[in-house]
Every structure is written in structure tokens, then in C-alpha cells.
Amino acid sequence: MMTTATGAAPLEFARTLNPRPASDAERDAVLANPGFGIHFSDHMVAIDWTIDAGWHDARVQPYGPLQLDPGSAVLHYAQEVFEGLKAYRHADGSVWTFRPEMNARRLQRSARRLALPELPVEDFLASLKEIIAVDESWVPSDGDASLYLRPFMIANETFLGVRAAHTVAYFVIASPAGPYFSGGVTPVSIWLSTEFSRAGRGGTGAAKCGGNYAASLLPQEEAAANGCSQVLFLDAESGRHVDELGGMNVFFVMGDRLVTPATSGSILEGVTRDSVIQLARDRGLVVQERDFTLDEWRDGVESGRITEVFACGTAAVITPIAQVKGPDFAFGEADAPAGEVTMSLRQELTDIQYGRAEDRHGWLYRLDS
Structure with missing residues (x-):
């Protein structure tokens, strides 16, 4: 080494x-x-x-x-x-x-x-x-x-x-x-990749290297062909657990809980992800980092236990997710509006980044001095 x-x-x-x-x-x-x-x-x-x-x-x-x-x-x-x-x-x-x-x-x-x-x-x-x-x-x-x-x-x-x-x-x-959402923040539909995996245990999933992104490009094309703007990957071992999107982490709002897949070695430890977790805890939300299955996602949406889903990353900051589509299924509503928790977290985070809100955690670093 x-x-x-x-x-x-x-x-x-x-x-x-x-x-x-x-x-x-x-x-x-x-x-x-x-x-x-x-x-x-x-x-x-x-x-x-x-x-x-x-x-x-x-x-x-x-x-x-x-x-x-x-x-x-x-x-x-x-x-x-x-x-x-x-x-x-x-x-x-x-x-x-x-x-x-x-x-x-x-x-x-x-x-x-x-x-x-x-x-x-x-x-x-x-x-x-x-x-x-x-x-x-x-x-x-x-x-x-x-x-x-x-x-x-x-x-x-x-x-x-x-x-x-x-x-x-x-x-x-x-x-x-420029602004990622030039016409305002719009919830997106995402495509579940059932044929391809992003990373396996012991691989390079937790590293930010070009090969991970190259491997996502073909399923991303599949997503675009099916009217979706992002691709969702499941874990390579069981094909049951939510991993991450092509370049973003994912969160689920369930009442006073915020749930996100744990970074177990195949998921990138996102800076935005960590910041969202901290801001949620500041609000009194319970944050759980754990395995989360596609079945739990589907059942949670259909039962109403999951009220909002969003993805996060440096480029888009926070992106609301409206619908999940696969080769033979879809759940969620394609025209669902962005959720209140999603949008308020996004606003708070961008306000801190642009100096419009108090930087309570000392996250900002000045570059022009």
C-alpha cells in the first residue's frame, strides 16, 4: 500500500x-x-x-x-x-x-x-x-x-x-x-436494473473510481429508454436489497424516521448523504442506516408507511423520487409532487452552502482567502 x-x-x-x-x-x-x-x-x-x-x-x-x-x-x-x-x-x-x-x-x-x-x-x-x-x-x-x-x-x-x-x-x-433543476425541482421516475449490478462485496463500490460509473452507463441507457432519468441498483449478492442509484444515495421518509441503506462496502459514503443525516437528526428525526429491500419499498409505498423517497448527491443535492419502474412492474405515482420533508431538507442544505443560513456544524470552508 x-x-x-x-x-x-x-x-x-x-x-x-x-x-x-x-x-x-x-x-x-x-x-x-x-x-x-x-x-x-x-x-x-x-x-x-x-x-x-x-x-x-x-x-x-x-x-x-x-x-x-x-x-x-x-x-x-x-x-x-x-x-x-x-x-x-x-x-x-x-x-x-x-x-x-x-x-x-x-x-x-x-x-x-x-x-x-x-x-x-x-x-x-x-x-x-x-x-x-x-x-x-x-x-x-x-x-x-x-x-x-x-x-x-x-x-x-x-x-x-x-x-x-x-x-x-x-x-x-x-x-x-448552472442549477441542476433549471425549471424547478421535479420528482423523477427511476428504473430498476434487474440484469446488472453496480458493485459486489469486496469490490470498488465504496471507492469513487471511474470504473463504477462506466459499469452504470449501459443500465442508465436502459433507464432512459424506459422514460426514467436514473437507474436503481440492488445488491449483487441477494438481488433483494437497495444499493444506490447510478450516482446518488437514496432515503425513505417513514413518519418520524428517515431510513437509508447502510454503507457496507459497496455503497459510496456520500458527503451529501452524511449531511442529510445530520440535518435530519437536528430536527429530531430518527435516522436508521440499515438493509432495505425492494419489497419493503414497494409495500411501504402501497401501504402509505413510506410517504417520501429522495436521492442525494453533489450535483443535484436532493432529488425527489416519484415512481420506480421495472421490466414488468411499477409502483408509486409518476406525477406525485415532491414531499415536504424532501424539499425542506434540500432548502436547508442549499441555504447553508450558499451562506443564506447559519452554518451550525462548521461545514463551510473559505476558498478565496
Whole structure:
């Protein structure tokens, strides 16, 4: 297992500014209609790692293509991990992010599982501050828009042997993102994948690595073909227990209880998931993290015990779920409105992120200072 020695001095970042940054008019046009993951800011952060030197050569450089040898390990064995978080513009113009230490520690866990080196938390946080230092003007000021930050790590050693790479690179890129629900939050229908599994016990389900998402793309196409916007996976062992959606955790509202599948090694430990749990407990709701079967979901909806269902993740924050569809069944109402608990939790969470509500738990981290 490859790690960075504890007690190492924080990295110092060199800066090479983009000689041809986007003009004010070009940037304003992007921010007026950013979409998601389509446009990128002027710079990126890079840090190199080798088995002999550890983490070194931290730098800010112009955004641009990476030079990879065709024999780079990441292209053949998918040795890579990534994270996703957002930079928010508050009303006073300051720029903040949300619980980045959790992203840093999750990146370490993901790296450990993929036999990659672990980037120290302080260097992860510094990399976020560095990208904002040069590209703060890319952080939107309007509505619920944000600057999406994508840290990622790849094995770039030129070597076709099957072993952990001895050369690795870490990067941070930034992409402005508009509101996920541009026309207002709308409950969605989801498709149950009965043929495919997302992850198995002992696999990479708890790691944020590209292979997990690649495996979800075919069932996601199946979902879209059946009029659903997301795909739901069951556990690989029994095919009975709810796992998670393609990229989101799921919650069930049952009276004064909030139930969510336990993170047993195949479910990603979401930052939004953890935050929802805390906010629910602040309200006096009982939160249960446990196995939850598809039959319990169906019976709960039909009996009325389950009054609301929602999914959560960084991009959409909280998405209400109206209906579950499968090859030969459907339950729930496709046109059901979003639930009160769902929407109030979403409002409270986004208000904290954008500085409109008190940050009682110290979750916000300032990036522009």
C-alpha cells in the first residue's frame, strides 16, 4: 500500500498563468448558460508523485490537454480515482466550499483501494484554494449556480505489467455549473436494473473510481429508454436489497424516521448523504442506516408507511423520487409532487452552502482567502 509519509511539509505551488485566458465577454457568455461539465476555467492544478520522491512539483498551469503515453497504466488498468465538490459565491462576494475535508479523506480511501498514493488532506485543500486564487472570476454569482471542482488522480506510468503504478499525477479542473433543476425541482421516475449490478462485496463500490460509473452507463441507457432519468441498483449478492442509484444515495421518509441503506462496502459514503443525516437528526428525526429491500419499498409505498423517497448527491443535492419502474412492474405515482420533508431538507442544505443560513456544524470552508 502506498502512502505519503505523515508529518511531511505542505506543498508549495508554483504558478504559470494562462497567456490567453477567456475574455470577460466569453466568460460571461458561459456563466449565463453554463450547463454541466461542458465548459472549463482557464487553469488547472497539477501535482506529481513518484514512488521514490513522493508528492512534488505542485503547480498551477493553463488548462489544456494532458500528454499521456499510449502505454500509460490508467489507459489499460483503470487505475484512477476522482472527487466532486462545488465552490459557492455568497452574497458578500466571498467564495466557499462545503465539507472539503470529507472529500479529501474519501479520496484517500478511494486511492488506497485502487493502490494509488494518498494525497495529504492539507494538500488537497490547498489545491482547491489555488484553483480559486487564479479562477475566482469563474465562480457564478447568480441563483443556485456554482463552480464544480473535479480533483482526480491517474496512474501515468508507461508500463503494461499488472502492478500498482510507480508514477501518478493529481489534477484539479473547474467547470461552471448552472442549477441542476433549471425549471424547478421535479420528482423523477427511476428504473430498476434487474440484469446488472453496480458493485459486489469486496469490490470498488465504496471507492469513487471511474470504473463504477462506466459499469452504470449501459443500465442508465436502459433507464432512459424506459422514460426514467436514473437507474436503481440492488445488491449483487441477494438481488433483494437497495444499493444506490447510478450516482446518488437514496432515503425513505417513514413518519418520524428517515431510513437509508447502510454503507457496507459497496455503497459510496456520500458527503451529501452524511449531511442529510445530520440535518435530519437536528430536527429530531430518527435516522436508521440499515438493509432495505425492494419489497419493503414497494409495500411501504402501497401501504402509505413510506410517504417520501429522495436521492442525494453533489450535483443535484436532493432529488425527489416519484415512481420506480421495472421490466414488468411499477409502483408509486409518476406525477406525485415532491414531499415536504424532501424539499425542506434540500432548502436547508442549499441555504447553508450558499451562506443564506447559519452554518451550525462548521461545514463551510473559505476558498478565496
